[in-house]
Amino acid sequence: MPSVFVSESHVPTLVVDVMPKAELLDPQGKAVHGALSRLGHSAVSSVRIGKRFEITVDEVTDEVIADVTKVAGEILSNSVIEDVVSVREANER
Amino acid sequence: MPSVFVSESHVPTLVVDVMPKAELLDPQGKAVHGALSRLGHSAVSSVRIGKRFEITVDEVTDEVIADVTKVAGEILSNSVIEDVVSVREANER
Numbered sequence: 550m551p552s553v554f555v556s557e558s559h560v561p562t563l564v565v566d567v568m569p570k571a572e573l574l575d576p577q578g579k580a581v582h583g584a585l586s587r588l589g590h591s592a593v594s595s596v597r598i599g600k601r602f603e604i605t606v607d608e609v610t611d612e613v614i615a616d617v618t619k620v621a622g623e624i625l626s627n628s629v630i631e632d633v634v635s636v637r638e639a640n641e642r
Numbered sequence: 643m644p645s646v647f648v649s650e651s652h653v654p655t656l657v658v659d660v661m662p663k664a665e666l667l668d669p670q671g672k673a674v675h676g677a678l679s680r681l682g683h684s685a686v687s688s689v690r691i692g693k694r695f696e697i698t699v700d701e702v703t704d705e706v707i708a709d710v711t712k713v714a715g716e717i718l719s720n721s722v723i724e725d726v727v728s729v730r731e732a733n734e735r
Contacts, residue, residue, distance in 0.1 A: 566694050581718070590713060592706045594698045601659050601694040602674075605687045612686045620683060625674070628721075634694075635669075 561609045562639035563617050566598035573634040599634070601624075609638055654702045655732035656710050660719040661692035692727070693718075702731055 559575045562607055570576045575597045582596040606613050614636065655657055662668045668690045674687040699706050707729065725735045 568694065578695075582715070585713060588717075589707060592699050592701075592709060593713075594700060596698070599694045599696070599698045601661065602671075602693045603661065603690045603692070604691065605689070606685050607687060608685075616683060616685060620678060620686075624677065624681075 560605050561637060563604045563606060563609065563614065564639050565602040565604060565617065565621045566599065567606040567631050568634050569597060569634055571605055571631055573630055575586050603639065654697060656697045656729060657732050658695040658697060658710065658714045658718055658722050658729050659692065659727040661727050662690060663723055665700050665726055668721055683694065
């Protein structure tokens with residue numbers, strides 16, 4: 550079922566997903582949802598918009614994953630308003 | 643290996659990932675990479691920043707997936723500068 554349109558590169562890559570916290574409003578997502586509703590896409594009941602970081606690394610080791618996980622929580626996301634949803638290797642979809 | 647920090651909701655959700663095209667510069671990613679380098683995270687060799695949409699739907703059917711895939715290409719991404727990397731169910735990671 551997952552349709553992959555662009556194959557990811559074979560360079561070792563970690564993917565970090567960051568989303569606005571569930572309990573906070575996401576005005577950008579609300580705007581997109583409104584636009585989709587007006588265009589007749591009635592199956593969609595809500596939209597939230599976050600960020601996806603593709604971080605190319607020299608090698609994927611436990612140490613590198615730990616480092617990137619720390620960076621994800623401290624630098625790539627604002628913990629007041631966002632959650633780090635996942636840190637994983639790019640090909641592990 | 644994938645560390646999931648926040649479990650996703652059980653509401654049927656499609657995730658759309660959009661990234662800047664590989665052949666284009668990503669100044670935001672470059673800035674983050676520069677900051678990480680200065681902070682001593684030398685394992686990171688590049689960073690690219692895209693968007694992750696969580697689209698809640700009433701039910702995941704082939705028709706809904708086709709509709710969201712169309713929306714992803716026409717509305718959620720700017721095909722001049724961005725690629726839709728994937729459209730998939732949230733739990734199919």
